[in-house]
Amino acid sequence: MIQRAFLSVSDRTGLLALAERLSRRGVELVASSGTAAHLQAAGIPATDVEALTGYPPLLGGRLKTLHPAVHGAILARPDDPVHRAELEGHGIRPFQLVVVNLYPFREALERSRDLAAWVEEIDVGGVALIRAAAKNHAHVLVVVDPADYPAVIEALEGEADEAAWAELRRRFAVKAFRRTAFYDALIARALAHAYGLEALPDVWVAAYERVAALRYGENPHQEAAYYRDPLAGPEALVRFVQHQGKALSYNNIQDAQAALALVRRFEAPAAVAVKHMNPCGAGVGETVEEAFERAYAADPVSIFGGIVAVNRPLSAALADRLKGLFLEVIVAPSAEPEALRILAAKKNVRVLTLPEEGGVRPAAFSRTAPDRFGALVPEAVTTSGGLLVQTPDAGDDDPAAFRVVTRRAPTEAEWRALRFAWEVVRFVKSNAIVLAREGMTVGIGAGQMSRVGAVKIAVQAAGERARGAVMASDAFFPMPDSIEVAAAAGVTAVIHPGGSIRDDEVIAAADRAGMAMVVTGVRHFRH
Template sequence: MTERPIARALLSVSDKTGLLDFARSLSERGVALVSTGGTARALAEAGLPVTDVSALTGFPEMMDGRVKTLHPKVHGGLLAIRGDAGHEASMADHAIEAIDLLVVNLYPFEAALARNAAFDDMVENIDVGGPAMIRGAAKNHAHVVVVVEPADYAAVLADMDANAGGTTAALRKRLAAKAFSRTAAYDAAIGTWLSGEAGEATPAFRALGGALAQGLRYGENPHQSAAFYRSAATRPGVATATQLQGKELSYNNLNDTDAAYELAAEFDPARVAACVIVKHANPCGVAEGATLAEAYERALACDPVSAFGGIVALNRTLDADAAREIVKIFTEVIVAPAADEDAVAIVAAKKNLRLLVTGGLPDPRGAGLAIRTVAGGFLVQTRDNAVVDDLELKVVTRRAPTEAELADLRFAFRVAKHVKSNAIVYARGGATVGVGAGQMSRVDSARIAASKAADAAAAAGLAEPLTRGSVVASDAFFPFADGLDAAIAAGATAVIQPGGSMRDAEVIARADEAGLAMVFTGVRHFRH
């Protein structure tokens, strides 16, 4: 179905990208332009004929622009059903002229949020008239075209040219769907922000919103469709990253890169260089070093088999030395806060290798929400922002850990936070030497981690696995002593775990019997 040609358009935009060219094209097609405030001034200064909305309504803008389009002559023009005798009589009685095209983008609330604006500034960036007009036009999409972003200007003009100045129902319906989604995402950002300001951890209604960042070829598997959306949150990571090179990121790439970078951020770059290698959302090697190259080599040594085709995350600017080492094996993604020119040139030789720079590290102590869907709804929780450096470690065995053991215990628990539960991490000298993840039994995780360490040692030509003399971290308590026995068999000398089991005394007694040092954190890190 094609409507009559567009005769009148109302334009009111904060983002004036492409505005003048679009408005000029409409005017050349005989469309009368109505506009507001700064948009009207911009059009007039460009020499375009424009009617100020105040002339349309008979009322001036008032209250610092808060009230300008909330008027029957605006909303009546948008909502009137063409061809309906009652609606058309009302229009005639009240001198309401039809508005066939609405072009509105909203006050930049999300941009104010991104710059951490003051409370009053945030409030002033909440648009009222814009969403009201958008929703009205979108509701009446049988007759009205609504445009909420400059990216759609060309499509509207092309549709008009193909339909004698009118538009197709298909275009109007698509743009109306986008319009409702845009206002929903906008309101979601406002609601989330204001709930936080009000201290409401569990508001009665929780809205989620985002803008399409990237359509993806498929999801976790080829038969699943997928896309990546950016929310209004400003946490550095995959959503803020710039891809400098490499083929298109996949759903799994994005998920794994996020997991890797969140763990890399646990290591203060001012203190130490750190490298994380992730495969299927679990770290298979993590290490500190004097340089990124050293950290990468040590992380790779933990499980070089799993590292093939993995994600590499760094906590400092990627340099040439690190880049040379990383490109020696097949790697899917490198992510870092930045990359120097020499490193970019080295990575460029691997045309499919994705290189992402994020502009910063996320704060491991930062607030935020973690969201997961379930059938019929979704689960929301605050981010796990407990950091081992902030925890008071309690020695529960007769032997206290040495300073070297204590440093490794903190390192291992830092990593265990990011390993799928049940998680066991062996560490030695600031590097993982064995990781066991995602098992139904904690003792199985301990054995798998030890087995991987043995395989890595054999591949490196070592006489014994590096779990001999290592420390071990568990993301939750040992429910039985058998998990600890597996760690003892692997050669661990010290243990860090949350504690809190009914059998803590039994586990502590077994550690004392074996001469191990054990500390409790009082905090667990389940990651399902």
């Protein structure tokens, strides 16, 4: 089946074993200069590509394999008489196997920010070889991953029939095109970052690699997998270290991301509890332990089976407190060794922390989640036959732009509570209402079809704690009824974007109740 093979690899993992098996079965090996030297040094016969092309590597090695003697041998259809005649006329013999992996562009990104170094690791000849072989996969087997070498060896030594070889060629051709697409998308993104080009281009390209196959998606009948953006920085959830517990589920990952996004918004020690991608409690304090107690007290029922995230190292004291709760995931920048020992008794709870750098455990999260190059990664949502892409809602609002629109201005304590509630409400599903006081949420209304319905839920959850609390709304109030419900419950101050055609009526309702109202001019609606 295979009489002649072309090999050109940067990653030499497993190469000698494959080449030795091919050579033993009488397969002629032709290789690019570096690969040929590697094989020859191991005593495996290999012809340097220079012998085919008649040219040494040119332009400092940029040009080695782009030649008809190579590509004609890959692209030719042996069942086409015109192709056969042209090959014979030029003394070219076809290849049936092409083994190529690409210059380590991704590793260059990992090593440095040197644009010139990146450019030198953009493979040209390798991509051309892969595409040529994959295009002609009816006759040529292309192998781009060392992990697939055993499958080739098995087919060789098992005397696979033509049907088995054809299936292997089809499968590896698809993998090859995915690999070059991934490679090109990675290059496009890295260069766009380097040159400061538009975040939302006319053609969207994305490069993601699978981290894990998940047991199922949101429901057991849905298949799911977890993919990683290679440019994701160390503070991206996909790069966190899992210390214990069973594998994360699809829903665990979504909830952990929601918790992480909210808790990293706070400079002070903070804790949040999340259920179904909505915070059920959030708190700040002098210590992370105090912050957690406030988050827990906000809704001690809904936290059951939830996700907890803190923005300071997980202490032994906090771990001792958490071990008595049923939690799915705990997220922290780092964890004290004793905290991990304590939680090890809860074998099903997953503990996630940032990776250590230089042996140092991170002390806090940054306020945003940049990718490796310091830019925020756009958010994408699939639709039927399409993709919606937007820049993330991750910036800071300017408090100087906030306007007091009622006769009464907030007190200093109300201002602190309003700013806290405003940070939390942007992470609650709309229509979103948050009641807060003294560094903690006391009532949250999420995902309702009407805003007044969300207010009623938040007020009911708060109970007596609504009296003296403040209220945040992610979007404007369409009419005064929400203010009237909040006022009746004892809410004293409100913050919202404003912009309704009935703003005057809403403000008048707040004035009648003696409430303070602040308009931000910025909406944080979250579908």
